[in-house]
Amino acid sequence: MPDTPRLDHARLASCARDIADAGRELGARGWTPATSSNFSMRYDSQHAVVTISGRDKGRLGVDDVMVVDLAGKPVGTASKPSAETALHVQMYRRDPQIGAVLHTHSHNQTVASRLYAQAGVVRFAGYELQKAITGYTTHESELDLPVFPNTQEMGELVDRVDAWLDAGKPLHGYLIDGHGIYTWGRTMAEAKRHLEAFEFLLACELDLRRLTA
Ligand SMILES: CSCCC(=O)C(=O)COP(=O)(O)O
Numbered sequence: 001m002p003d004t005p006r007l008d009h010a011r012l013a014s015c016a017r018d019i020a021d022a023g024r025e026l027g028a029r030g031w032t033p034a035t036s037s038n039f040s041m042r043y044d045s046q047h048a049v050v051t052i053s054g055r056d057k058g059r060l061g062v063d064d065v066m067v068v069d070l071a072g073k074p075v076g077t078a079s080k081p082s083a084e085t086a087l088h089v090q091m092y093r094r095d096p097q098i099g100a101v102l103h104t105h106s107h108n109q110t111v112a113s114r115l116y117a118q119a120g121v122v123r124f125a126g127y128e129l130q131k132a133i134t135g136y137t138t139h140e141s142e143l144d145l146p147v148f149p150n151t152q153e154m155g156e157l158v159d160r161v162d163a164w165l166d167a168g169k170p171l172h173g174y175l176i177d178g179h180g181i182y183t184w185g186r187t188m189a190e191a192k193r194h195l196e197a198f199e200f201l202l203a204c205e206l207d208l209r210r211l212t213a
């Protein structure tokens, strides 16, 4: 039987506070409607702290998160982790530098995911705000946000993300059709900056489509 790690309660409380703060901010912007969305932070090299399934993500408290291993298995609790935990732990497994993953369901994210599902990608070019994504230093770059089909089978989404990354294509976030966005960062602050940047860029693209239709 695998050893159950003794939890560092100070570390867990610190992650819980950061996750709850992020949830309050994102919820206040209307990006987490109707208990949607989920958030996580890396706890250590083999574990993450993730939101418990079904909680109101705009009103999280310290008891609304739990520890999982990087296979998504609960550690030290009988609570049920987010239904989308597999998409969080995938990022922690793939990149040891990733420290936080955010998933939201804003109106713009959802509408854009529907409009660009067939193309399979939203390509941003010419926006100064592309520089808010780590590694982008000029508006004269192309930033791709893929759109994957929605499914209740998390393994299918995990495979699509793996395929994108295994093809060597840069990935800083992705949309799921009719669902929402995933993005991440080395820290919670970086993950929030990426989320805000994608939300802003999607809003611009949607406005341009309306204004130039
Ligand atoms: C009510 S939203 C449907 C599930 C979802 O997409 C989501 O983001 C929240 O699921 P969780 O299990 O993390 O609460």
Ligand SMILES: [Zn+2]
Binding pocket: 036, 037, 038, 084, 103, 105, 179, 180
């Ligand atoms: Zn979701």
